[in-house]
Amino acid sequence: MEEQQLISACVEKWDFNWLLHRAAQRVGAAFADEIAKFGISLRGQLILQALANEEEVQRTQLKLGAMLGLDKTTLTSELDKLERLGLIMRVPDPKDRRVRTPVITDAGQELQKQAGDALAEVERGFHARFSAEEMTVIRKALSDLARGEGPMHGSCI
Template identity: 50%
Template sequence: MIGAMNAPVDPGCVSRAGLNWLLHRAAHKLGSVAQDAAARHGITTRGQLVLSALASEEYRRTQLALGQALGLDKTTLTAELDRLERAGLVVREPDPTDRRVRVPVITERGRTVQAEVEELQVEVENDFTAGLEPAEAHCLRALLERLIVADHRPGSGSCL
């Protein structure tokens, strides 16, 4: 089965494929290499997504708010935070306004790992889009961001 994934794609199939298939196929190709980059640091792509959100936060979010912002359901986010916490990359602190609620906070070690994985993932993305002109790669990203932001339908399950 792995050989089939690496086989050349038939241009006739691609030209007739729906947007869903095209996006999934591109995401799979990019995602498997990005996952390998994250795994070199003992985390998953989802873990990197969580660390990146926590590293860039100007304010603290509860676990529930973080999950909603990232498109991760409660069970998936909790399991990921458990892994990141065991690895010493995040801690969960009580919310000062509601002690029943936890707020995930990235540790210094988590910031280091996040920055190293981000660097690897930028290399992976640059390699993936190497066949595009820089303006095309920028346009692709901008269009995907617009599609995601413009779609106000509720998400279904986790984004990763």
């Protein structure tokens, strides 16, 4: 009960940015707890999802990082972990040995599907708090805020 009173007091006092941040923390923690059951991180799942959805499109590490909003160091670290687990492999470009193209393996495809289904279930739990109409408004508002103007800083997760 005390925690609920504290949360209520904070929600009444704090601004829009604080509320968005706290909501993102709550959702992010639920997703992180679920994905940990699969032995990967949320960033790892994001990478696997991008690679699994790339029908015949081969993205270099550099292009993949730009697409996902992950800096080179973070992306390389995640790719190293995924490769050690046998979920991806990095194929050298025959034209330029410095360029590597991450490719998802069959094991990576399977894990990504299972993890994606589990995360979708977590998301459904959050959606259940709202009516369909409320979710439409929330999604539109968040999409509008995410598009915004000016440069984006930091990774997407």
